[in-house]
Amino acid sequence: MAELAAEAVRVPAGVRHTSLQKFMRRRSTIAFAMTLPLIVLIVALVIYPAFYSMYLATLNKSMQRFVGLGNFEFLFRRATFWMVVKQSCIFAISAVFFKALIGFFVAHFVHTIPTKGQRKWRGMLMVPWVIPTAISTIGWFWLFDPSYSAFNWLLGKFGVDPVPWLGHPLWARFSVILVNVWYGAPFFMIMYLAALKSVPEQLYEAAAIDGANWFQRLWYITLPMMRNIIAITVLFSLIVTFANFDIVRILTAGGPVDQTHVFATWAFLLGIQGNDIPLGAAVSLFMLPILGVSAIFILRGVRRRTIEA
Amino acid sequence: MAEVALRRVVKMFEKTPAVRGIDLEIADKEFIVLVGPSGCGKSTTLRMIAGLEETTAGEIWIGGDLVNDVPPKDRDIAMVFQNYALYPHMTVFENMSFGLRLKRFPKSEIKARVEAAARILDITDLLDRRPKQLSGGQRQRVAMGRAIVRNPKVFLFDEPLSNLDAKLRVQMRTEIKKVHQKVMTTTVYVTHDQVEAMTLADRVVVMNQGRIDQIGTPHELYHAPKTKFVAGFIGSPAMNFVPATLEANAAALSVRLPNGIAFRVPEDRTERYRPFVGRPVLFGLRPEHITEPRGMLHPDQQVFDVALDVVEPMGMETMVYFVMDGAEVCGRVDPSSAREVGEKMRLVADLRHMHLIDPETEEVL
Amino acid sequence: MTAVTAGELGGLKPARRGSIQKSRRQALFWSYVFLVIFAIFFLTPPIYMLVTSLKSSGEISAVTNPWWVYQPTLENYVELLTQNQFLVFFRNSVVVSVTVVAITMLISVPAAFALSRMKFWGSATLATGVFLTYLIPETLLFIPLFKIFAFLRDVTGIEFINHWWILIILYPTLSVPFCTWIMIGYFASIPKELDEAALIDGAGYIQMLTKIFIPVALPGIIAATIFAFTVSWANFLYPLAFTTSADQLVLPVGIVTTLIKGDVYNWGQIMAGSLLCAAPPLIVYAFLMDYYIAGLTAGATKG
Secondary structure, three states, rough: OOOHHHHHOOOOOOOOOOHHHHHHHHHHHHHHHHHHHHHHHHHHHHHHHHHHHHHHHOOOOOOOOOOOOOHHHHHHOOHHHHHHHHHHHHHHHHHHHHHHHHHHHHHHHHHHOOHHHHHHHHHOOHHHOOOHHHHHHHHHHHHHOOOOOHHHHHHHHHOOOOOOOOHHHHHHHHHHHHHHHHHHHHHHHHHHHHHHOOOOHHHHHHHOOOOHHHHHHHHHHHHHHHHHHHHHHHHHHHHHOOOOHHHHHHHHHOOOOOOOOOOOHHHHHHHHHHHOOHHHHHHHHHHHHHHHHHHHHHHHHHHHHHHHH | OOEEEEEEEEEEOEEEEEEEEEEEEEOOOOOOEEEEEOOHHHHHHHHHOOOOOOEEEEEEOOOEEEOOOOOOOHOOEEEOOOOOOOOOOOOHHHHHHHHHHHHHOOOOHHHHEEEEEEEOOOOOHHHOOOHHHOOOOHHHHHHHHHHHHOOOOEEEOOOOOOOOHHHHHHHHHHHHHHHHHHHEEEEEEEEHHHHHHHHOEEEEEEEEEEEEEEEEEHHHHHOOEEEEHHHHHOEEEOEEEEEEEEEEEEOEEEEEEEOOEEOOOOOOHHHHHHOOOOOEEEEEEHHHHOOOOOOOOOEEEEEEEEOOOOEEEEEEEEEEEEEEEEEEEEEEEEEEHOOOOOEEEEEEEEEHHHHEOOOOOOEEE | OOHHHHHHHHHHHHHHHHHHHHHHHHHHHHHHHHHHHHHHHHHHHHHHHHHHHOOOHHHHHHOOOOOOOOOOOOOOHHHHHHHHHHHHHHHHHHHHHHHHHHHHHHHHHHHHHHHHHHOOOOOOOOHHHHHHHHOOOOHHHHHHHHHHHHHHHHHHHHOOOOOOOHHHHHHHHHHHHHHHHHHHHHHHOOOHHHHHHHHHHHOOHHHHHHHHHHHHHHHHHHHHHHHHHHHHOOHHHHHHOOOOOOHHHHHHHHHHHHEEEEEEOOOHHHHHHHHHHHHHHHHHHHHOOHHHHHHHHHHHOOO
């Protein structure tokens, strides 16, 4: 029997299995046909534009002459550019930090209350995320309005002087970050809440028996168990926040005196409104490094999750 | 109604062989069980019969047709999966009729067939439910119903009972047997549970490491295993194996265990074993053939004394364990005769059921 | 002896339970306090928008309590809904969103099925590629896309820019990668035996998709649909960059660019328009909250 098996193994594979193979090959063809629209869409409208953008960045304003890195040289010599770099980083990092922090605590509070009330609270707290950003930003703009600001009216009741929410560079920076945090924190909350729910209750019971207090349970159980989801959410949010357009555009349009511009709004100003497409492309390309780094880490996290699951 | 034949079937996954050349003839209406430990290739073999896996080499015949090239749906087979694979969004009726509806059977015939199958399985009042609303046993029935409705040439079962609890498993085992007797369709059934194999099969195919070790009726496998693997796999608790040497004294042969005990080989076996005199062998005897002395001893039953290491009362019988030359040996005795741990006990070995195994080839002599 | 033990236990237990209950009650109390604070923070802008939208322009410019309506009126809503321009924005938004949802599902569901079930050469790489595409922000793409469509106009003679339907071409770049990604996750969670059973039952790949996968993964399909809808309803950058004429605008841009006229703000109308624009996503969210949240969390937790 062993000999027979050995002989059989030596039979060259798949000489006669034509039609099942045909079936398999047809399967590949169908599969390819099913993914073709996706591939076309991604290649034509995402990959190609992304590379085209790099090419555009090497042209002069009228797009007739190749200037190499001329646009970048020009940018590096402008103070506004460095201001935008700085502001983009300040904007993204501080906004993500506060979104993550607020999201974490709110998720905790929701998780603490009885299950039957959680739906209601969660539903209410998600509202900022559901309203289109452009729309809610108009609402904030009205709240910040220099002459009719409802916030200043309240402050006035306590005897505080009116705050120039969007008029003064520092306050304007604070305001755009505040709106971004307001809009993004619910997303963190919902992600954390899902993660909190996936931590087995027994772990907390075991820790309670081991004598861990509230903070120790948070530090030694909750945070390590949620590490992966926190990392992925933060990286996602970093990309989105870094590339943010709507809030800054509507709230301050980059002002006062360009002090609140981020890459996206400045690129829009230069490229579309200023009609210097190559320069706009060059500015927007500066979003790539942070994007690449975050993507690598996210992909690693996603892969690890896939393996664990 | 059809016979199934596998000819030198081989399956390689990348470079690792899962099935290393199998020959198997299954008669019409026969209930065949493929049994073996996990990774022995039994499920792969079944999936090749179903057409869910391509064969690397060899031929598969169903009802006189070579089906290597035939996609699953045209092989006229039905399969019951381990996790039932019921379509969660369809009612029981829709689940059972899905195949027929795809083949555009007339509505009246679909209805008639489903109802007939439902009667066989006693699930007539479940037809409007969805899988979520059913218990494990009911889902199992529906999965079988889906197979019966199609009236296929061959039924394929892939470990269908392993998701059920012990009690339900026994009940469903009987159920499957009954269904087979009613519909009399050729059946190939895969399991890792040798009790299921023994109780269900007309013939059992024991597989090990991608090969067939033995094909036979349950009786044959139990009484005349061909290899050490089959001897050890069939029967519970498993057969005892003790290293020994075969000695000749005058006309008779005896098996000498290293601790000095010598068991006399029954006379009708002397000629069979004579070529192996002087060679090391494995002495095999099932626990049920090591008992306390019961009435008059047969000449081929032999008494020996041991000190007990472990005593496990099971109710109707008691398992006693003792060590013979480093090998743990189990006997099954009447509870009233059992002694305490550490005590000496006199036991009887029924040598009419002994086996000798070549330790090198692991074949039964 | 036993009586004494029982008594001791009896004395101990309530005291202990009392302290656990006390700390739980405290945790609960503070949770509610903070939840109320955050709820105020999160809900202030929309509520203030609602308040403003119910005021006449006279009341808005009067120096009264801005947080309260003294003479509630629906005139802002009536004016908007009888005004042709706003209805055009609304219609454009609806047509664009509905079409984009349909295109997105037609592209991403079959692709996700093929990527998760029909392994073919390069399918794993492609799945990762889809995910990476999702990470590329639109703010990086709008400039080259603008140039590409300007170029296409020169070649084909068709004017793409400043037509609302260009958004139907552009929005799928935002919705398709993510929807494909979450559908891959949902399809991957369907047991392999289900397709094998369907294969044996005689289903082809298309039937397997339409009769088994789509119905079984319906929650995922709903979540993906919601995502595609909200993304195409809410996007601001593409319409701002690609459309300019008043009759080609969609809601968010229409409200920002046409209702805000220079320094003359008609805040009551702006707020009413904004709320009308926010209403569809909010209504979808209110009725399908669980699907909405499932889709959101599936993106990063699944796969």
